Amino acid sequence: MTIDWFSPAQCVGYAAFVLGVSSFSQKNDRRFKLFMAAECLAYIIHFYLLGKPTAVASSTMSLLRSVLSLYTRSKWVAFAVIAVNLGLGIALATRPSDWLPLGASCIGTLALFLMEGVRMRVAMLCGTGLWIANNVITGSIGGTALELVIAAVNIVTIRRMVREARAVQALNPKEIA
Secondary structure (H helix, E strand, C coil), X not given: CCCCCCCHHHXXXXXXXXXXXHHXXXXXXXXXXXXXXXXXXXXXXXXXXXXXXXXXXXXXXXXXXXXXXXXXXXXXXXXXXXXXXXXXXHHHCCCHHHXXXXXHHHHHHHHHHHCCHHXXXXXXXXXXXXXXXXXXXXXCHHHHHHHHHHHHXXXXXXXXHHHXXXXXXXXCCCCCC
């Protein structure tokens, strides 16, 4: 099978890559979630054009999760999204490694709804680790490269946020409890 590197499906995939990297470079939580939602939408189109309905379903859930997390921090909504993810996993998983992206999705859901700032990004980094493992196991070179880049960008962003928080704390030690 040959890959058309410039087919419409691949071009949308490249856009998803750029949006994903842009997402994890954001220090502002709302912008992070907006870029993540845009990345998910691009992946829905990408996987649809590639004829991958399971990936379309997963990306659709991720889009829904990202958009909902912009409007609510309800743990009940988070748990409902996790329940749907678990249901999809039960319906679609055929081997233990199929649960890696499901675990990543559940961690991401908890992070987006129940955490903020550095804690949210550290949780997302854990989910990225599960995606890296999944992509290595499945032989996805592009997916592995994407997740490695996202992990690196996320680590840099976390370091920037920690450094800024320390600088603020040094200037205003009484304001940080």
